[in-house]
Amino acid sequence: MIMALLPGQAQAHSVRDDTGRVIEVNQPFTRIISLYAAHTENLFQLGLDDAIIGVTDREDFPSTALEKPAFTARDTAERFLNAGPDLVLIRPEQRAAHAALWADLERQGVIVAAMEPSTVPEMYDYWRRLGILTGREVQAEEMVGQFKDGLFMARQRVDSIDPAQRPGVFFESIHRRISTFSPNSMPIFVMETAGGRNVAADAASRPGTTIADYGLERMLAKSSEIDVYLTRYGEMNPVNVKDITTSPAASHIKAVRDRNVFLVDERLVSLPTMRLLRGIDAIHTLLHPTMWN
Structure with missing residues (x-):
């Protein structure tokens, strides 16, 4: 303030x-x-x-x-x-x-x-x-002005996509707990601005953090809606794609079967810097690859 x-x-x-x-x-x-x-x-x-x-x-x-x-x-x-x-x-x-x-x-x-x-x-x-x-x-x-200009361009890019056609995304924050992010967090903002739909919009964050525990059972209940499985990687979540694709019940997740499991550098989605715009671009290329061909 x-x-x-x-x-x-x-x-x-x-x-x-x-x-x-x-x-x-x-x-x-x-x-x-x-x-x-x-x-x-x-x-x-x-x-x-x-x-x-x-x-x-x-x-x-x-x-x-x-x-x-x-x-x-x-x-x-x-x-x-x-x-x-x-x-x-x-x-x-x-x-x-x-x-x-x-x-x-x-x-x-x-x-x-x-x-x-x-x-x-x-x-x-x-x-x-x-x-x-x-x-x-x-x-x-x-x-502030430059960031808002970047957001305007990013939003224009996905305005032509029918909301019903935007891929459902589970954005993992901590793999060992099958956690995601709270709906108003920066990583979810980045993903949605990139043209994704948060399948874990019902997640509630822990007090004092943007991390939201979700759990395997709840995630699997929405497995057919998960077109793309994103996970941040870095110091807070040292994970690789194999960790996700070989985890319990992974084969039930649509994104795993379709090989749409991707890592996203945590520094591009979690830090309050201008590089959030790079995170939006990076995730957009993963969610809508045909728009970049």
Whole structure:
């Protein structure tokens, strides 16, 4: 949520992070450590290469992020303080998990902001908050505009497809639990924008997460509707196609019989970055291959 942005004001002077903390922004933060890959990617997108003085130890995009010193929440407060940050960006779950570390940093005058949007509208607000924190409000608004333009083009691409002809998709989040995503989550948004129909629209997410437990029995009850079986792969779900096609009762799933089981890079569907547009394109080619021939 953006705070203190009143009619006629040119700039907001404070933002509220996702744990409710209000951060006063008297001047842009210029020495930033990012402990979430999405924060890092968005900071680079905003043109803040020189302001980023530390990133996570699991960065992979953009490639220039790999040149930055790596930090983790397991490091000591002294290591952070020796780098001289004025802002540390984390996720809300990290706030609770490592409370003592953030308290130490805050006692030394370092601002710690926890943010992680779970929907696309929240993502726009999150980008704008990053813009306020870093003095890049104009660039953040440009990101929002560019993303909306990309969505418009993606939606135009599938407008000609009869909704009844859009393939039914089961989008797996965690294979060992046969979990999917909540209907309003970013991965489902990406899949539906790409022209798919969510066969697990009745899924309910766990509290505080977009992961939705579904289970084999419920999934098999809709097996004949599953034209395409998607699963995100990556750190959160280290899986391969064989794991799915050889799992119990897999032969009952239409997508398995038709060999329409595909992996999707989790970084293209789960992170609140501009690369969600690449995820939409990637999934569209899987769901509607004839449109690309």
